[in-house]
Each structure stands twice: as C-alpha cells, then as structure tokens.
Amino acid sequence: MVTEPVLKLYANEYDPLKVEDNNKLEDKHLQLLKDIGIFGIQVSQEHGGMDCNNTQYARLAELTCGNDLGISVFLGAHQSIGYKGLLLYGSKEQKDKYLPQLATGEKLACFCLTEPSAGSDAGGIKSRAVLSEDGKHWILNGGKTYISNGGIADYFTVFAQTAVKSSSGEMKDKVTAFLVSRTTGVTSGPKMAKMGINASNTTEVYFDNVKVPVEDVIGSVGDGFKVAMNILNNGRYGMCCALSGTMKRAIEIASAHANNRTQFGNKLASYTGIQEKIARMSMLHYTTQSMAYMLSGLMDSGMKDYQLEAAISKVYASEAASYVVDECLQILGGMGYMRETGVEKMVRDVRIFRIFEGTNEILRLFVALTGMQSAGGHLKEIQRALKQPVANLGMIFNEGTRRIRRSVGLDAPDLSEFVHSEFQQEAQQLSKNIIAFSSAVEHLLIKYTRDIIHEQILLNRLANATIDIYTMLVVLSRVTRALNKNISSADIEKNMARVICSEANLRIDRNLRSLRSSDALRNDEGYRTIAKDVLTNNGIVHSHPLD
Ligand code: MYA
Secondary structure, three states, rough: HHHHHHHHHOOOOOHHHHHHHHOOHHHHHHHHHHOHHHHHHOOOHHHOOOOHHHHHHHHHHHHHOOOOHHHHHHHHHHHHHHHHHHHHOHHHHHHHHHHHHHHOOOOOOOEEOOOOOOOOHHHHOEEEEEEEOOOOOEEEEEEEEEEOOOOOEEEHHHEEEEEEEOOOOEEEEEEEEEEEEEOOEEEEEOOOOOOOOOOOEEEEEEEEEEEEHHHEOOOOOOHHHHHHHHHHHHHHEEEEEEEEHHHHHHHHHHHHHHHHHOOEEEEEEOOOOHHHHHHHHHHHHHHHHHHHHHHHHHHHHOOOHHHHHHHHHHHHHHHHHHHHHHEEEHHHHHHHHHHHHHHHHHHHHHHHHOOOOOOOOHHHHHHHHHHHHHHHHHHHHHHHHHHOOOOOOHHHHHHHHHHHHHHOOOOOOOOHOOOOOHHHHHHHHHHHOOOHHHHHHHHHHHHHHHOOOHHHHHHHHHHHHHHHHHHHHHHHHHHHOOOOOOOHHHHHHHHHHHHHHHHHHHHHHHHHOOOOOOHHHHHHHHHHHHHHHHHHHHOOOOOOOOO
C-alpha cells in the first residue's frame, strides 16, 4: 500500500540538487511524505502511526532514502533515533502524550548525545541535570553538537549526567535520558555548513537551566547509557537499508553510462576492467541488502541480542556504499565529477555514514572486544580449573580434547543442513573459518590477556575477519533461499554468492594469519614507530628530495 506512493515522491518533480540548494524539502514533497505516514513508520496505529515491523521499515527506508540521503538523515534523525527512546522505553503516559504528534510529522524529534568533548566517548558527556529542591523537575544544563534536526526539532532526547546513589551508598555520576520540549527554553545555533546531506539540518543545541518535569525521564534514572546504546543498536539497520537504496541507484547510473559511452571504438561495458567494477559494485550491494534484511528479520523474530550484527551491518554498508558511489563516479569519468549528474552529491552524502551513529573505528573495536568477552570468560574458567586440577579434571580434559578435535577440523559447526546442496563447499569453508577464528581469539587472549584492549591494530584485523564470516553467513543464507524457492534471479545470485564467499574466505585467512605472523607483527611495530615520529613532529619528518 505504501511503497507505491513512496515511489511517486521521486516521480513527482523531485530534484535532489534543488533540495540541496534550498537546504530543505519543498513543501509539496514534505506534505506527500506526511500523507504517506513516513514520519511514524513504527509507531502503533493507536498513536497514529503505520505500525510497521522492522522488515517493513527496512523496505520503506530503502525506497525513501535511496535517491537522496539528505532526506534519510532528516527522517532517520526523527524516528530511527529521535523518538526511538519513547518507542523502546517510554511509559504509557509518555507515549500517549508525545507519539501522536511525532507520528504525523506535526512535531519533529532529534537525538542529543554528542558534545564538543564527547563524540565516540559517549559515556564522557558533561551535560548535567540536577533535581530541583521540590523534586518535581530536573534542571538541565549543557551543550550538544552535530545534532541532526537540531534547529527544527520540537522534542529532544537528551542524555546528561545525574548523581545516583550506588549500592555502596556513595553518590556517583550516571547518565540519564530525558525527553525535552523546545518550549522549555531549549535553544539552537545556526545551521552548520556541511560537506553533504544538506537536506538535513545540523546545529548545536543548548540547555541553560532548562526545567524538565520528572515524568519526562526516559527509562530509569541512571540507565541513560544503556538507553542511548540500545537506541543506536536499534537504529543502525536503518542506515544499512538507506545505503542499499543509494547503491542500487549508483549501479543503475553506472550501468547506463557504461552501456552508452563509446571509447576506442567500443562501449565501456565491453571492457573487462569496467565489468570487474560493475560486478564488485553489485556484489557489495547484494551483501549490504542481505545484511539489512537479515538484521531486520532477526529483530522481528524477537531476538534481543543483535548489537554485534547491527554494528557489523553499519560498518559494512557505509564502506560498501562509499566504494560503490566512488566507482560510479569513476566510470562516469569527468561527467561524474560535474554536479548535474548527481553522482558527486552521492559521494559527498555517503561520506558521513562512516562517521556518525558510531565511527567505523569505534564499532570495529566494539565488534572485536564484545566478541572476545564471552571467550575471555570461558578461558578464565579454564585458568581457574588449572589451579585445582583434581576437582576440575573433567573440564580440563574436555578442553584438551576440544583443542585436538579442532586442530584436525573435527569440531567445526555443521552448517550443511542449512545451506543449499550447491553451496556445501562454501558451508564447510565457513565452518573451518569459525574454528580458525575461535583459535585466533584464544591465541590473542592467552598472549595478551587483558592488555588485548590496547592492541587496536590486531583488534581491527579480528573485526575484519568477523565481518567477513558474517558476510559469508548472510550471503549463504540468502542464496539458499533463492535456490530453494527457485526465484527468478537464483542463477545470478548463485554467481555472486560464489565470488563473494571466495573473496571473503581469502580475506579471513589473511587477517587471521596476520594475527600470528612475525612479518605482520613487525610491520605493526613499524606503523607505531613511523606514526610516533610524525606525531611528535606534528607532520612529516622525512627530508625533501631536493634537500
Ligand atoms: S548520533 C551519535 C552517535 N554516537 C555514537 O554512536 C557514540 C559511539 N560510542 C559508543 O557507542 C560507546 O561510547 C562505546 C562504549 C561503544 C565506545 N549495546 O565500558 P563500555 C555496554 C549494548 O565499553 P565505553 C549520530 O551520529 C557495555 O556492555 N550495550 O563503554 C546521528 C557495558 O555494559 P556493562 C553496550 O567505553 C546520526 C556498558 O555499556 C553497547 O564508555 C544520524 C559500558 O561499556 C551497545 N552498543 O564506550 C543518523 N556499547 O556495564 C541518521 C556498550 O553491563 C541516519 N554497551 O558491562 C538515518 C538512516 C536512515 C533512516 C531511514 C529512515 C526512514
């Protein structure tokens, strides 16, 4: 019912470049989005929304945002993160009071976490709320920056430090989440000039003795960090869907150009160098789209523990989209660099997706370290058991046996029943990769123990191996479905899945090997020394060739 009208948005004289020049949507397009109900995709019907599940949201985000990522940020800042706290943690009273106006787009929301001195280090925010003497209000002071929709929002989901009594009785600072109305005296700075996503409004936001009623705390006092993280976890797949839409558009533009442009007497499309680019772009899109729908499907199935999948999907999608739009521009050559094709705008718009909603650097560390936590716990048990060998012989024996079985590849998870018969070899390869991965994690934990948290170069490689294992998994899952259902593109998907898995497999092998390779470790030491020299000098140290 709603995909059709969404598609009309772009058929209806929508010009992304004009929107960028005007720094906002035209009224008729804004009205069309409101009429469709796009501002309240996941709000219940009782509160005036569309009541869509995550998979339906994914589909709408892919369609709505593909042609203009500026819109995606405007809509996403409102509902992917802006009022998501109300959906996830809001009380019935809060939902009844605020959601109806937010679902129609009559009022807009935004998410205020980042501060001038706290970006990736979200727990280090300085904004503070103090309970008023009569206990009826929180008095909020502080400033936030880079806030999408900051200058146009009516409601702000704000995170601030509050003094909370710990179990030992002392007062400690803990983050609390608040829903704050602009009418309480919130102010915002001018619209910040940006590289891209100019249909979205980004500003600083200030809270100067703003009075927030105690009933507008989202979740519980002191639980704000978890609230923030879970909003972000829950919102991240939206980016993956929006970027899947953008990549699709870029591939259409690049293919049309390659089919039409003649150089050296032949169409660009006939050259194998161009064919490799188009194939790679298409495989990256296939994987991104598979991740988006795997994640939304998992969330719809009731899975609660999806933060790793969300982080991986965000990292993968933002890097894949950067590559795809950049290659699209390259295929168009000089024409791609000109504004009128709209491709240079895509390149500028996509760039921020590797930075916001958690930088890819911080999310890679998050993926590697979170994955290690349970392995670390397991190893601790073994170390404890080794101290009391008699009492825990069974455990040590089991562990020893597990290692021997693993070293000969007998302990691999058997994926054969889940994967189509044509992809059994890839399934076996994936099983072996999972075993190699767990052995690499074990090696790192034994070698570095807790200090592994400082080994960011190694953690990045481990994260890259994790991302590639997940890539194989989602692609094998999707192609299995395509083959089992004999869907029309099954053969095309088969070709793509074959190459995607083969390439992922090579990268996994390289990344895991480099965790133990003396050459790689020596190079890592080299990177650190080179960087130290340059950083000490605040710039390059090597002399000029003419010196
Ligand atoms: S919004 C701003 C985005 N900002 C960030 O993403 C901040 C990034 N920083 C962090 O995520 C955290 O500070 C990190 C942890 C991860 C660095 N899920 O000691 P800790 C738990 C669940 O590690 P820290 C924007 O950009 C952890 O287990 N739990 O903490 C706008 C521990 O728990 P416990 C988590 O070192 C974009 C505790 O927290 C998670 O301080 C607009 C403390 O952990 C997690 N993820 O830092 C975009 N992380 O105590 C719009 C940690 O129990 C896009 N924990 O052990 C729209 C797209 C399209 C939409 C379409 C619409 C239609």
